[in-house]
Every structure is written in structure tokens, then in C-alpha cells.
Amino acid sequence: MASFRTLDQLDAKGKRVLLRADLNVPVRDGAISDRTRIERLSPTIKELSDKGAKVIVLSHFDRPKGKRVPEMSLRPLVEALSSVLGRTVAFADDCVGPEAEAAVARMADGDVLLLENTRYHAGEEKNDPALAAEFAKLGDAYVNDAFSAAHRAHASTEGVARLLPAYAGRLMEAELKALEAALGTPSRPVVAIVGGAKVSTKLDLLGNLSRKVDVLVIGGAMANTFLAAQGHNMGRSLQEAEMHATALRILDEAKAANCEILLPRDLVVAAEFKPNPATRTVSVESVPSDMMALDVGPDTVDAIEDRLKRASTLVWNGPLGAFETPPFDAATVAVAESVAGLTESAGLKSIGGGGDTVSALRHAGVAERMTYVSSAGGAFLEWLEGKTLPGVAALEGS
Secondary structure (H helix, E strand, O other): OOOEOEHHHOOOOOOEEEEEOOOOOOEEOOEEOOOHHHHHHHHHHHHHHHOOOEEEEEOOOOOOOOOOOHHHOOOOHHHHHHHHHOOOEEEEOOOOHHHHHHHHHOOOOOOEEEEOOHHHOOOOOOOOHHHHHHHHHOOOEEEEOOHHHOOOOOHHHHHHHHOOOEEEOHHHHHHHHHHHHHHHOOOOOEEEEEOOOOOOOOHHHHHHHHHHOOEEEEOHHHHHHHHHHOOOOOOOOOOOHHHHHHHHHHHHHHHHOOOEEEOOOEEEEEOOOOOOOOEEEEEOOOOOOOOEEEEEOHHHHHHHHHHHHOOOEEEEEOOOOOOOOOOOOHHHHHHHHHHHHHHHHHOOEEEEEOOOHHHHHHHOOOHHHOOEEEOOOHHHHHHHOOOOOHHHHOOEOO
16 A cells, blocks of 8 residues: 555644545434444544644535535534534534635634535536635645545545645544555455445456455345356346346456355345245245345355355455345345454454445444444445545555
């Protein structure tokens, strides 16, 4: 991993520190339904504040497309942020310009200020140099603690990082260290579990992982496409017929890279996709023509657990079945419990994230028992795909 500076190298006392956060939290009926991102951000804010910095928080929220949309203001987050931090948070009605500058000028050492939605300005998503320069005027140093937004080259994630001394916040630091442990210089053997609905959305991910891991477990509906490509009758299961040739190519490339692809050996099938229907467990050779595969079966779970017992590192992206609809969560929960147990008893380095993965691991009750669970979605996936993240690259060598 390329080098980057952390808060350990930042003499924060008396400095105006621009902190890029991701406060794009889920809101339902005007109330925040999940404070995870705020809670994960709080250690960086508290540390900077305790060291005597003036902490100026930048974040986007939703997609106002360069316009002021009242429903997308960050003002309602002030109360939640203050509550989590246990200290007062001020608010400025803009993120640049006279109002923001005046709010920053009023700050004392240790104060925390939240600026308005960066995406109220069209230049944010265009990475406009002029907007980046306006951000830079507000600070003496820049800290990025928004790994979940690091795959976007925006003015507040990439542009301003080139204009001020730049550092990784504690959450960014933890994410980068976890991903380095997962795919950069991992302890081997490495197992990856990849689930999801479509092969077509995870081509880059499957291709990159097959070159970097020792065992690649494929689950979810995308496994149906691989099985169908091998000639199995998948009944009414969701699968992508147009991706059969691609699936076979991925299998060949993995074999050439000495990566074992583990596909389902048995499946849980039903005639209807609804909660708690009548189900059957069948081999992959025996899927009834009028039924659909909605989870992997116990023989497959045993095979996955066998590989995990021999593994040193696990990367997990995507559930093994339709986990949100019982009983098709059974395999995901069983494997998740095994992963948590091996993490605690055998030192397995277990890293999960992206898409539905966090929800699935929470559903299984193991998110807190894994080595690291990333709250980043697209950024986590793009890292696993081997892509360069602009927000991270701007910190490297800084």
C-alpha cells in the first residue's frame, strides 16, 4: 500500500481542519434510521477537537444536483451529531462563501462546525477547481474520513486534498488497513465469498478476485448463472442466459490462476418466492422445472465451512441466498456464525462489506464479531475490483 499520513502526523492544535465525512445517512419520516456512519465518524472528530483543532465538517447528502433542496439539508443532522459526540455542533447554511467563512471565523479551538450539503453546488460532482479552492480557503489542513465517498473524484474528496496538507482520518485509516490485510498483502490461504443477483454487475470483481484469492465461493442468484452455463437445468431460477459464455470464461481464468471456484452443490428451492413457502433441498442436478433456487443447501454450507477452517483471510461481499425472505437466510446465517467463531477462536481475518453484506451480517448477528465490516458500498466494491479510488490516491504521498 502506498503511504499516507494519518492524524498521528497532524499537529492539530489551533488549526482549522477541514474534515470530509460521509453523513449521507438513511432518513425515514424525518428521523435518522441508522446512525452507524455518524458513530464511526465520531472518534476522528473527538480526537481533533480534543487536540484543539477547529473541526469543520464537510459532507454531501443525497443528490440535489447542484441546487438547494430543503429536504436534503444537513441541518437536521446537527442534533444527532451533537448527541453522538457529546458536545455542541454549530451549523453554517452554506459550505463555501461568506456564510461559511463567517461561521469558521467565529470558531474557538476545539469547536465543531457542520457545513451545508456540498452537493448544493454543481461544481462538487464536477470536481471544479474553483470550488475546491473555495473549500481550501476555509482550512489549514484537510482530513478525509469518508472512505465510502473515496471512489468519487469530487471537489471535496479529491480536489481540495491536492491544495492542503492531507491526512487520513481514523475511519479511513481503518478501512485502508483492513483492505490491505484482505487483498494487498494477505495471510494465505485467502477465501472470498461473493453473492448477489447478477454476474453482469460483478464481472470486474470476480475477475480481480480470481487472480488474488485461493478459493472463490460464488453464491446468490449469480451462482445459478454459473450452474446453468455448466449445463444444469435451473428450473425457474433467476439467471442470466446471456452471461453463460462469460461465466465459463471466468471459470477457465480462475483455473489458470490456480483459484478454486466453489459453486453450490445443493440448493433450497421453492415454487414461490415469498416468506416461508414449502421448500425442498435438492442437488444441483435435480432442480425441478417448476421451482426456483433461493438459497444454497447444507452440503454447500459444509463445503464452505471446510474451506474457511483452512483459511487465514476471508473477504465477503454479498449473501448466499435471498436472506431478507425467510427461510432463505439459513445458509448466510450459518456461514456467518462459522466465520465469527473462526475469527474469535482461530484468528481468521474476516473482512466484509459492500451492498447487502452489512445488512446480512447484522441480520446474522455477527457484524461486531468479525475483524472488520466496511460501511462503504461502492468504494468497497471498486477497491475489491482493483480500481484506483481518487479520494485515496489524493492522500498517497501527501
